[in-house]
Amino acid sequence: MQLYLPIAELPVNMLLILGMGLAVGFISGMFGVGGGFLLTPLLIFIGIPPAIAVASVSGQIAASSLSGTLSYWRKNAVDAKLVSVLLLGSIIGSAAGVAVFALLRREGQLDLFIALSYVTLLGGIGLLMVVESSRAIARSRSSAEPPKLYAARDRRIASSLPFAIHFPRSRITISAIPVVAIGLGIGFLGSMMGIGGGFLLVPALIYLLRVSTTVVIGTSSLQTLITMLMTVIFHAISNHSVDVVLALLLMIGGVVGAQFGARASMAMKGEELRLLLGLVVLAVGIRFFVDLVIRPEDPFSNTIVEWVART
């Protein structure tokens, strides 16, 4: 069933897009991540221009993180104060990311930058997750002593900085500087790569800020929701690259898939889930790495820079 995308200016198979949204939604519901890191490359792979894929996926991530945020909000597991400080950074980061995106697109280096970011971030995070979770699994099998938390050195540095703020929900008192910096980085990468950044934000909140684990996921969901809404608006203003028809198809598939994913995750242990997610993340990173290093099928490519008097 073909459907014409008005911004991408090409017909796509509607069921294929819905199915992709469903599959990625399943994974996102299962692991509690946005799934942008899978969806954006998949769309680029089936021929959607990268600019349109990145911008439209932001809408999908916003939709799926809203349903997540609402359920954590009802459980009172969101630190809104922490989110408001993170947002100071991420709104600026997101606007900067969209501007750099437009610049790189003009210079013809956008694809390279996206690929390099995916390789380093997904490769790094994926590897860490696989190593950490397989150790945890090995520990639980041999039923050794529970893992010790490493000394929170980062937190000591963070506490010595000025502008200390107390976050009662997260049970931390910390300088605003590292919080804003984390927001800045997540906002920038999110708008550049078409990812929500949940898989970066959750470990950052846990390991760098030592946020209480009960509010981590809910806080990350709210932060992702607002950042992605801003990103959609910024992309619409500066790159005109948000395809609402594509975004709606992805949203529908995504939110439905997420429900089944969330149910499936109940049957699995935390460390097994982390190992599985780590493997998925690592696989996407390796895929991008392979594309970068093997000789391309055609080293040439055409890009329409500007239309001449198009009515």
Next chain:
Amino acid sequence: MRLLAAALIVLASAAAARAETMITSLSTHRLQITSQFVGSEIVLFGAIERDAQTVSRAGGYDLAVVVRGPRAMVTTRSKSRVFGIWMNTDAREFVEVPSFYALLANKPAADLADLELRRRQQIGIDAVTVVTPRPGTNPGATPAFRDAFLRINRARGLYRENPTGVTFLTPSLFRANIPVVPNTPVGAFDVDIYLMSGGVVLARETTNFEVTKTGFEAFVANSARDHGLFYGLAAAALALVTGWAASVVFRRD
């Protein structure tokens, strides 16, 4: 003096009368893209008119229908290996090249006329003007970029040649099916019809058609282009409504 002028006029009109003329018609001048659009076709009909004085052409008539989409500035980039990674390292910008090109004819382009004439009239993919104002640091590589530009457009179905694209229904009546591809550019298309014989152009007709988005598709595309902020807000609202609806429908707690 006056007699001479009169004689010249008579001669000129006789010469004009000897040439063939064409009457052509397109099945539509406005092709609308709807949500179900998967490509389409526009039919061109034409008749060759000749009067009693016209000499008969030994080689018979040839027809070339040249269809060109809206023009664009296109950058063709090439990758090479830098520190083990393939990245874009060189580029050529081609000026005002057609975003879509089709030649429909009754024989291969090379058999219609010599390359010089075909270049003048843009008949055949090898005759399309693809030039760059800045040859870059490595001018010798420009022909490779030009070949790549044409090859990629061919592979994507945007540049095409059909040596059997024109059918003669009678010796003086012909038709051609102009393809509108699924990934068609949107805008004004020019159609040039050349009546040829023995490698010379006998007559030329020009017509055009427009490919436009319509209804919802046009509304979305125009809003995205002209009202980015409101479009972005609407897209954000759509995300909120969808996410909220999902949490209501699937609420379990």
